[in-house]
Ligand SMILES: O=C(COP(=O)(O)O)[C@@H](O)[C@H](O)[C@H](O)[C@H](O)COP(=O)(O)O
Ligand SMILES: [Mn+2]
């Protein structure tokens with residue numbers, strides 16, 4: 001699956017990032033999102049693959065593009081037999097977030113990216129649009145920290161696994177009222193907290209890279225982003241656990257007020273999830289034999305530069321991670337749109 005796909009998906013995230021970055025700082029989050037979706041879809045549909053969106057922009061009736069269930073790739077077209085031999089091509093599932101951190105783009109802040117994850121059919125957990133409690137940590141702490149333990153206990157474990165004192169640990173938490181007690185507990189335990197307004201995929205993946213000065217992600221974000229984060233962490237050997245939140249009282253946001261606890265449990269049952277309290281690890285959220293992950297910075301971030309335009313072109317930085325080749329590749333690309341006056345070396 002990986003060989004050419006690994007190269008093509010770099011362009012998929014690059015195109016989305018380049019389109020979205022045009023809207024950086026313009027205060028229009030929906031447009032920044034929409035152009036990324038269009039660009040990602042257009043480039044995906046040029047790839048010789050049989051893809052199906054399992055995590056996307058929402059259900060078909062609310063999302064015109066990259067909706068859950070949408071088939072993508074040349075080999076899903078009605079006239080596919082003209083171009084491909086579908087029997088030779090493996091069916092793949094794709095999770096996308098064409099603009100992860102739409103607010104960050106709209107307000108010109110760091111940490112947004114175009115991102116996707118791929119596995120063979122059935123290899124990614126088709127998470128509902130729920131919230132998810134998450135715990136991410138570096139590889140040495142994998143299987144030692146546990147989302148069922150308190151933040152205080154996990155910080156002690158992290159401190160031992162990473163040979164650092166607790167006050168040398170930095171925990172990323174989303175800056176939300178729901179995290180008031182969690183933030184107080186982390187501070188009380190002696191660790192330092194980095195609050196982010198958006199973008200918990202980037203924060204989760206940063207845990208897997210020493211040198212980012214991020215040692216854990218704790219708290220509640222969106223479940224689809226949890227699966228995408230898990231795909232990267234599964235390939236990188238980092239720790240990731242996620243637990244779906246079905247009780248609106250646990251998050252208490254305007255969005256969650258539309259739901260009821262029992263309604264959410266029923267929805268999970270319909271999906272075949274009979275244990276709504278189950279804690280999923282990275283290998284369960286991204287269970288595919290082969291998992292691929294790709295991201296391209298829209299605005300600058302800890303892992304990647306953002307899109308930098310120049311006369312007639314742009315420069316991007318992407319990250320492609322593969323479970324098959326066991327690589328995490330940082331890709332620096334110059335894109336020539338028309339006739340650039342000069343190509344910037346750095
Ligand atoms: O920041 C985020 C927003 O993603 P997007 O809508 O694609 O720009 C994600 O990283 C978070 O995981 C998540 O969506 C967020 O925590 C959930 O929303 P909120 O109700 O604002 O806490
Ligand atoms: Mn997102």
Ligand SMILES: [Mn+2]
Nearest residue numbers: 097099100101
């Ligand atoms: Mn998004």
